[in-house]
Amino acid sequence: MARMHVETTINGESAEFLCQPGESLLDALRNELNLTGTKEGCNTGDCGACSVMLDGRLVPSCMVLAPEVEGRSVGTIEGVAQGDELHPLQQKFLEHAALQCGICTPGFIVAAKALLEKNPDPTEEEARYWLAGNLCRCTGYDKIIRAVLDTAAEMNGTNGAATNGAAG
Amino acid sequence: MQSIPYQAPASVSEAVALLGSDAEARVLAGGTDLLVQVRGGVRKPSAWIDVKRIPDLLGVSVEGDSIRIGAATPAAVIFEHPELQRLVPGVAEATDLIGSTQIQGRATLGGNLCNASPAADTTPALIAVGAQCIVAGSGGEREIAVEAFATGPGQTALAQGELLVAVRIPKPAARTADAYLRLIPRTEMDIAVVGAGVALTLGDDGTCTQARVAIGAVAPTALLLEEAAAALVGSRVDDDALARVAAAATAAARPIDDKRGTIAYRRKVVGVLAKRAAAIAANRAQER
Amino acid sequence: MSERKFKQVGTRPIRHDGLEKVTGRANFGADYSLPGMLQGAVLRSPHAHAKIVSIDTSPALEVEGVKAVISGRDFPIPTREGDRQQYGDVPDLANNVIARDKVLYHGHAVAAVAATTIEAAQRGAEKIRVEYEVLPPVLDIESAIAPDAAILHDDLVCQGPAPVPSSPTNVARRTLLSGGDIEQGFADSDVVVEREFTTPMVHQGYIEPHATVVETLENGNVTIWCCTQGPFAVRGLTASVTGIELSKIKVIPSEIGGGFGGKTTIYLEPLAVELSRRSGRPVKLVMSREEVFRATGPTSAGRVRVKMGARKDGRLVAAEVVMYYEAGAFPGSPVGAGCMCALSAYCFDHFVIDGYDVVTTKPRVAAYRAPGAPIAAFGVEQVVDEVAERLGLDPIELRLLNAVQENDVAPYGPKYQAIGFRETLEEARKHPNYSATLGPNQGRGVASGFWFNAGLQSSASVHMNEDGTAIVTTGNPDIGGSRAAQAIMVAEELGIGAEQVVPLVGDTESAGYTDLTGGSRTAYATGMAIIEASQDIVRQLRERAAKIWGVELDGVAWEDGRAVPSNGAASDVEPLNLAEIAAQMGATGGPIVAQAAVSPPMAGPGFATHLCDVEVDQETGKVTVLRYTTVQDAGKAVHPSYVEGQMQGGAAQGIGWALNEEYIFDENGVVENPGFLDYRMPVASDLPMIDTVIVEVANPLHPYGVRGVGETPIVPPLACVANAVAAATGKRFTDLPISPPRVLAAIDGD
Structure with missing residues (x-):
């Protein structure tokens, strides 16, 4: 079977790759593009380790076929930090010790970033339900949830001041 | 799996033609059930027909007296639609219960219906609100009531070459509301052990004038329960009526024992959920 | 000891490996690839209990892309001889890695294939012909100990104090601890509560499936990359199962995506070694989640x-x-x-x-x-x-x-x-x-x-850099933040900040022998080795200062990361900080390095x-x-x-x-x-x-x-x-x- 040529955008840059037609986006990212930050934990959509953004929506990349991303936009963990600046979530995960083994961490950060973009001030319950598709077996989630809520508080502090100024 | 050919038609007619010419081709919507089945060797399709590039299958719109949901619309997009949330909160709830946030970004309403799992969360919710499936084939479109769409586990009323295009939900009448509840062992990520959807209309005096009750995961297909509905109609949805709803749901259930639940448990709990969903729907209708 | 005022211990520095993990850079087991690498697939038993009558692996080789295929009979007959029993019985382990004569659970490995693609390897595995003589499964304790139970191991003799079943049996061992007079004890009691409890099998549930990449060289040397709690255990056990000399095997532990004990043994490594030996190419084996549940831990x-x-x-x-x-x-x-x-x-x-x-x-x-x-x-x-x-x-x-x-x-x-x-x-x-x-x-x-x-065996080495920072290397994969703790211990002894210490997980050729990351022993036992090595570094730093000052060793004390004069010696000199001493290493005696090994019998x-x-x-x-x-x-x-x-x-x-x-x-x-x-x-x-x-x-x-x-x-x-x-x-x-x-x-x- 001939491999398919796919043109897409990954982390804001145009990219192209060859893939089998039935290959998952997860495998294409990892094997064709060497973007191994996206992890495979189950390949059945049940663990969240392979979370990526597809056209601005959080999806499990194991449940996307690689050819589907033709002309679309994919965001992975590798694109979360900007230059040498960590995203506030990444910094808070470090400060809160919100990772132990770290295999689930990329998926959590991609998913939590999607949460804060949609809901900048989530309650603990909202954060827990949004992240229920990301399994972590090490932490009991406590420090992860704290890191996410603290990130929201910090980002809102900044944003809040700016908004108040604008509204004032 | 890797070498299965992939095509993404741009129109319903193109998709129908592809499906008509290859009985083993499978429609790829969100893929959240299908990809797992194919990887597990349960299905071996000859081709993927990705329908997510067909505009007719995408999006939620409220037109005239009905709500139209494109079959390839992801659950998350449906749930986020403010007017749909307001009009049919039970259907919105069901879409919000399908899998994780990630899965909801992929899993589609059409996929949930076509996978025809007896435990599909949207099915009882859609049956309760009287939703219709809009199906396209080579000869044009036809409508199938949601309760008639699944004919058994993994089986649907679709003929070869037919494509589920959309689901049409009638706009609820005045003082009408719906609710959907399911029971899972965890708080998220599980398949429903039982599910129950209820839609009802209250008269000005608070008496129920119309009701539809549907239950899931307790029979080969979701069931529309005439008796449970009859228990509500004419009542003020009081404890006595709710107890009769519960009893009717329990009596109608024909569940199996499996890794997700026992017969005895499902029978009991489907009654509990049916009465709770009815109470929620009644409260919502009160407020309208 | 309890009076000691800690400066670093008890603080919460950012973990040293954290940046790699929050950015997706950290390499876990499945993240390694080598040029020319083949992908492997494992054929697993469809029966819970069966004799393997015959295996014909040759049809797999006819599949395009398949480069090697192996079954249990391609491995040496495992024996109980040898000295590597510390992780369990070697023949049992070998027979669990790949069945030879009998399969003992659904999912038990029976053959493995390496091919140019994962699909070719899977197709190859499907072509292997295995003839089984199916035996009754034994699925709970009651049926296992029943008099007419199907026996799993004909040679199993029950160990432990009498009375125990005479063979053949499914009871492998009895453990008995007692004290006092139990009958008297219940007679003396005012309240007696008695109940029976059951718990089902459960899995560790680590999110990272087992994965390994193996490369074999023309001289027979083998390098194994894998996610493990114990690279030295992988080396020893793989040597036992494959018959390869231990010294020819190098194990490089990847970052590990959870283990909880489940990655203290081996499953894939000997299979990948044998497939790599036969194909002459690197081989990667990664378990699916389903394989993890069916065949591991x-x-x-x-x-x-x-x-x-x-x-x-x-x-x-x-x-x-x-x-x-x-x-x-x-x-x-x-x-x-x-x-x-x-x-x-x-x-x-x-x-x-x-x-x-x-x-x-x-x-x-x-x-x-x-x-x-x-x-x-x-x-x-x-x-x-x-x-x-x-x-x-x-x-x-x-x-x-x-x-x-x-x-x-x-x-x-x-x-x-x-x-x-x-x-x-x-x-x-x-x-x-x-x-x-x-x-x-x-x-x-x-x-x-x-x-x-647990205590067990640990070693650690500490190296000083010329700028006064330090590197600590141990043989313990970091499963939950141990590198940060190790850096803290070095920092505590040296009197510097934890961020000035680089903690490394060594491989089996760069770290001294160290038992598993497990048994809650890493911060304890490996920590003891780190502290001892760090104290040796401090002694050497004092020696260098003594040399610079021209005083005896006891004329130099170590305080807050600085050599200071003590006992009245050289009281006119300025204290020397760690960076200053390190900068003069070459002139004062050469590199400053230390190592220590411990084997505490208890914890x-x-x-x-x-x-x-x-x-x-x-x-x-x-x-x-x-x-x-x-x-x-x-x-x-x-x-x-x-x-x-x-x-x-x-x-x-x-x-x-x-x-x-x-x-x-x-x-x-x-x-x-x-x-x-x-x-x-x-x-x-x-x-x-x-x-x-x-x-x-x-x-x-x-x-x-x-x-x-x-x-x-x-x-x-x-x-x-x-x-x-x-x-x-x-x-x-x-x-x-x-x-x-x-x-x-x-x-x-x-």
Whole structure:
């Protein structure tokens, strides 16, 4: 079977790759593009380790076929930090010790970033339900949830001041 | 799996033609059930027909007296639609219960219906609100009531070459509301052990004038329960009526024992959920 | 020691490997690739119990892209000779890696294929022809020990004190601990509670599937990249199974995506080695999640009968515990450890602990966090709770009346040195969660737990850089923040900041021999080696300063990362800081490096007390955990955030085990839930915040007082949740999991 040529955008840059037609986006990212930050934990959509953004929506990349991303936009963990600046979530995960083994961490950060973009001030319950598709077996989630809520508080502090100024 | 050919038609007619010419081709919507089945060797399709590039299958719109949901619309997009949330909160709830946030970004309403799992969360919710499936084939479109769409586990009323295009939900009448509840062992990520959807209309005096009750995961297909509905109609949805709803749901259930639940448990709990969903729907209708 | 004022120990620096992990750069097992690498697939048994009559692997080679195919008969016949028994019986291990004559569980590896693509390897595996003679499966303890049971191993002779079954048998070992006069003890008791408990097989549930890449060279040298808790164990065991000389094998541990004991053994590595040898190319083998569930690491299903007697004044008098643990396909359940832990938290004048290791046609069990202890505690801590209830005593009060303390003797022999069990009980009793108001259908549970912790062998080396920073290398993969703790220990000794130390995980050729990351031993034992090496570095730094100043060694003291004059010597010189001394290394004697090795025979045991509040939906039987509190003696918390993390993570695993996790087997021994959808581990919305209280009663065996913290937290939760559900419902739950159908049936009296 001939491999398919796919043109897409990954982390804001145009990219192209060859893939089998039935290959998952997860495998294409990892094997064709060497973007191994996206992890495979189950390949059945049940663990969240392979979370990526597809056209601005959080999806499990194991449940996307690689050819589907033709002309679309994919965001992975590798694109979360900007230059040498960590995203506030990444910094808070470090400060809160919100990772132990770290295999689930990329998926959590991609998913939590999607949460804060949609809901900048989530309650603990909202954060827990949004992240229920990301399994972590090490932490009991406590420090992860704290890191996410603290990130929201910090980002809102900044944003809040700016908004108040604008509204004032 | 890797070498299965992939095509993404741009129109319903193109998709129908592809499906008509290859009985083993499978429609790829969100893929959240299908990809797992194919990887597990349960299905071996000859081709993927990705329908997510067909505009007719995408999006939620409220037109005239009905709500139209494109079959390839992801659950998350449906749930986020403010007017749909307001009009049919039970259907919105069901879409919000399908899998994780990630899965909801992929899993589609059409996929949930076509996978025809007896435990599909949207099915009882859609049956309760009287939703219709809009199906396209080579000869044009036809409508199938949601309760008639699944004919058994993994089986649907679709003929070869037919494509589920959309689901049409009638706009609820005045003082009408719906609710959907399911029971899972965890708080998220599980398949429903039982599910129950209820839609009802209250008269000005608070008496129920119309009701539809549907239950899931307790029979080969979701069931529309005439008796449970009859228990509500004419009542003020009081404890006595709710107890009769519960009893009717329990009596109608024909569940199996499996890794997700026992017969005895499902029978009991489907009654509990049916009465709770009815109470929620009644409260919502009160407020309208 | 207890007076020591720490500057770095007890602080919470950002972990050194954190940046790589939050940005996706860290390389885990499946993230390695080599040029020309083949992909492998494993053919697994469709039967739970069968003889392999014949295997024909040749059809696989006809598939395009297939480069090598192997079966069990391509490996040397395993023998019990040799010296690498420390990780278990080598023939059993070899037969578990790949079946030779018999398959003993559904999913047991029988052949493996390497090909240019994963699809070709899978197609090749499907072509292999295996003829089986199917035998009856043996799926639970009752049928395994029945007189007419199908026998798994014809050569299995039961070990342990009489009376034990004469062969052939499925009972591999009996463990018996006793003291006092058990009959007299029950006769002296005012209250006797007796119950039988069962727990199902559960999996460690690490999120990273097993993965390995192997390269073999023309000279026979082998390099293995893999995710493991013990690279030296992988080297030794792979040498034993493949017959390759140990010195020709190099194991490079990747970052590890969770293990919890499940990555202390080998599964894929010998297969990849043999496929690589035969194909002459690097080979990658990665398990699917389904393979992880079917063929790796569950812990035992258990059946535990507990009989306990107490006097009216709350004094526990006698206890008899009989435990049967399923080992799966090969002997080696953790029933021995279960026996050691069952009654070790309380003083009993009269006790019998009787444990049986039983083989069944299920996956071979592997270590899982405090192996064996949670199963025992599920029974014992519920019976303790019930004794308190019968006597009208507060459950913490009863535990305080009977808690072991320094100089008490554990049932398995040793006398306790300083321990913090009572302190955990006191702190739990004081915690606001113990007095929080409960609503309708809510209940509160208490349970405690004990784990003995391990010492074993460790080594560490510390190297000074010319700028005064340091590098510490050990052979322990970092499974939950140990590198940060190791850097803190070096920093503490050298008097610098933890961020000035680079902690490294070495491979088997760059680190000295070190036992597994496991047994809660890394911060303790490897930490001892690190501290010793760091102290050697400090001595060398003082020597260099003495040389620069022209004084004797005792004229130089080390304070706050600086050499300062002492004993009146050279009192006119300015102190030399670490960077200044390091900059002159070349002129003062050359590189400054140190290494140390330790082999502590014992470790200080860990104790914990947990509190759990639940609410039970009386109509659906669903249990919601409202509050959860863990109190644990850490001896000394080196990096408190990661100590808390261990406490929270262990509690979460235990809550999952209590409420929803279980292997579900069909009548043929096939696991029906080999995935995260139906193997229901807790998700974020299932849990509340998990409150932690770290108690610090210094461990006299460690220079900082550290004691292992990783395993103890999973011991109490099973019983703690069960006790809470009992309080909420008035019903005792003796069988796990406490799932909604079970709870509803109990409430309704079905």
